[in-house]
Structures are given as structure tokens and as C-alpha cells.
Amino acid sequence: MITLDSRTPTGKAVIELHQLLTELEARTGEWPGADVVGILEPWIAQFDFTTASAPANTVTAPRPPGQIWLLRRWDRHDDDVLLFADESTAVDLYYGPERSNQPDEGYSLYLATISGRGRPRIVPLDYRFPDAHACERANRDALFHPQTDANDLPCTKVDGVLVFTYLDQERSAVCVAIHLDNPSDRLVRPDGTVPLRIEVEDTVLLDDSGAEGAPRPALLDRLLNTAEAGQREVIRSAALAASLIWCCPACRWDSLETTCCCEGPGPCRKPQPPKERPSA
Known part of the structure; x- marks a missing residue:
């Protein structure tokens, strides 16, 4: 209809x-x-x-391929290739500078290119999000894919958008990852992005939909995002001095003062150090 x-x-x-x-x-x-x-x-x-x-359209380029570290290790019993989220320093420490710490094991650490299914898209300049009927149909056609082996994760698929929700033992957390490699064409805006709104309980963590009532970025984020490199460091120093943010002593990631532990992209999660009391 x-x-x-x-x-x-x-x-x-x-x-x-x-x-x-x-x-x-x-x-x-x-x-x-x-x-x-x-x-x-x-x-x-x-x-x-x-x-x-003729309709006014624009062509969006596919996302550039990313890279990831792969670690191949072998011994008398196994020959495995694993994803590796760190640089070569940790591997060198484990095997030793001359690869002599583990004489019965060998390894090869290398960067591999992630080749996705990205493709150019023809997107109308007068972009409109799908109407209520189209949204309901897409929601009813959603699919769930459970984990079937050690190389995949459970995910839902709605109109080409993949959302992975899984338990991560190493991070001791419930992880949620959104993949936008192959969304339906009708979801893609002229700038190549897909509008997202992310909520946890009643807290809106992200809303770039541009809809009326969508939360605006915090003032500090807006200043940092629009500042040049030199200005950004001045703003960061002022924010640290004013206790608006704190710097993790382990990974050097800046987190908001209201957070109790490091919110960096890695598995750090180091608790916020206690504040120093001014001397009398």
C-alpha cells in the first residue's frame, strides 16, 4: 500500500x-x-x-576497509589464528625479544584488512525516514541469529542493521555492538550515515536523528568537537582543572567526572582515583 x-x-x-x-x-x-x-x-x-x-540524488561512497591484528600461534599440538586487540609489545614480552621464552611455540603477528560488503549508494537529497507502515513491516520481518560456534555472536537484524548483544567474560560486561555495514538504502542519509537513537533504561546515550526534542550534546563535547587541535588541549586542561573530567592513570582516557570507572574503549575499567584533599 x-x-x-x-x-x-x-x-x-x-x-x-x-x-x-x-x-x-x-x-x-x-x-x-x-x-x-x-x-x-x-x-x-x-x-x-x-x-x-530528474530526482535530486547524491552518491555515497562505501566505508573504507579497516584493519585488525591477527595472531597465528603454533606448537606441537595446535595451529590457531586469533583476533588480537593489542599491538606487538605484549606478544614480544611473552615470547621474548629473541623468541626464546617459549621454545616450543612459534607465532606470527600481522595486520589484516577487513573487507566488508560496502558499496556506493544512490541516496535522494530529500531524505525522509521510512513511514509508519514501512517501519512496522521491517520490525515484523526482523531476524534473530543465535551463536552457533566460537567464531560468531548472537545478533538481531532489522532492515539490514545488525545489533550484537552478548556476554563478554574478559570485560565482565554485557556488550552491545551496532554494525551499519549493510543497512537498507532507505535508512541512509545523504551524508552516508544512519540516524541512531540509543537508550539504556531511561537514559538517552545517543540521538543524532535530528528529531524534535532530541538531546543536544553536552557543552563540553560541543566545544571539543568544534575546536582545533591547539584549542582542544586548552579546553581539556581547563576541564581537568575544573574537575569536569578525570584522566585514567592506566590508559590515559578522559572520562566524565560523574563516572566511577574508566570508560575508555578498551577493557581498562580502572576505578576513578580518590580526590586529593587540599592541605589546611
């Missing part, structure tokens, strides 16, 4: 035609041919069929 948008001239015209024909049927009990012609003639005259303007 096609849903008309009354905000567009075409949608408004079709809705008006439907109203005129409905009123005619209510008066006469049918659609008399002469009356219908009298309605259609001025209605059709509104349209210009001589110059069909």
Missing part, C-alpha cells in the same frame, strides 16, 4: 482528488461520468507532463 505525504504537492493533489470523488459518491450514490470528467479536467491541469525533472 502506498502512503501519501500531504506535505508534498503531488501527495496533497491526490488527497484532494480522493476527497472530491468521495463527496461526489456521497451525493449521488455513484460516479456519474460527466461529473467525474468535470472533476478530473481541472485536477489534471495542475500537472506539467512536458518536463519531468
Whole structure:
């Protein structure tokens, strides 16, 4: 079923035609041919069929491929390839500078390119998020994929967007990851992004939908995001001095003062150090 948008001239015209024909049927009990012609003639005259303007579109480029460390280690019993989230320093410490600490093991650490299914997209410049009917259909067609082996994770798929929710023993946390490599074309905005709103309980963590009432970034975030490199360091120093943020002593990540532990992207989670009391 096609849903008309009354905000567009075409949608408004079709809705008006439907109203005129409905009123005619209510008066006469049918659609008399002469009356219908009298309605259609001025209605059709509104349209210009001589110059069909091409829709205004833009082409968005695919996301560039990323890279990840892979560690291949082997011994007399195993030969495995593992994802590795750190640089080579930890591996060198484990095996030793001459690879002599583990004489029965060998390893190879290298960067691999992640080749996704990204592709160019033709996106209309007058982007509109899918209507209520399309959203309901996409939600009803959602899929759930449970974990089947050690190399995948459970996820849901809605209109091409993958959301992984899983328990991570190493981080001791419930992890949620959103993958936007292959969303439906109708979700992609002209700048190549997909509007997201993320909530935990009643707290909105992210909302870049631009919808009315969407929370704006905190003042400190807005200053840091718009500042140049030199200005950014001055703002950061002032925020540290004013106790708006604190710097993790382990990974050097800046977290908001209201957080009790490090919120860096890694598994740090070091508790916030106690504040020094001013000397009397």
C-alpha cells in the first residue's frame, strides 16, 4: 500500500482528488461520468507532463576497509589464528625479544584488512525516514541469529542493521555492538550515515536523528568537537582543572567526572582515583 505525504504537492493533489470523488459518491450514490470528467479536467491541469525533472540524488561512497591484528600461534599440538586487540609489545614480552621464552611455540603477528560488503549508494537529497507502515513491516520481518560456534555472536537484524548483544567474560560486561555495514538504502542519509537513537533504561546515550526534542550534546563535547587541535588541549586542561573530567592513570582516557570507572574503549575499567584533599 502506498502512503501519501500531504506535505508534498503531488501527495496533497491526490488527497484532494480522493476527497472530491468521495463527496461526489456521497451525493449521488455513484460516479456519474460527466461529473467525474468535470472533476478530473481541472485536477489534471495542475500537472506539467512536458518536463519531468530528474530526482535530486547524491552518491555515497562505501566505508573504507579497516584493519585488525591477527595472531597465528603454533606448537606441537595446535595451529590457531586469533583476533588480537593489542599491538606487538605484549606478544614480544611473552615470547621474548629473541623468541626464546617459549621454545616450543612459534607465532606470527600481522595486520589484516577487513573487507566488508560496502558499496556506493544512490541516496535522494530529500531524505525522509521510512513511514509508519514501512517501519512496522521491517520490525515484523526482523531476524534473530543465535551463536552457533566460537567464531560468531548472537545478533538481531532489522532492515539490514545488525545489533550484537552478548556476554563478554574478559570485560565482565554485557556488550552491545551496532554494525551499519549493510543497512537498507532507505535508512541512509545523504551524508552516508544512519540516524541512531540509543537508550539504556531511561537514559538517552545517543540521538543524532535530528528529531524534535532530541538531546543536544553536552557543552563540553560541543566545544571539543568544534575546536582545533591547539584549542582542544586548552579546553581539556581547563576541564581537568575544573574537575569536569578525570584522566585514567592506566590508559590515559578522559572520562566524565560523574563516572566511577574508566570508560575508555578498551577493557581498562580502572576505578576513578580518590580526590586529593587540599592541605589546611
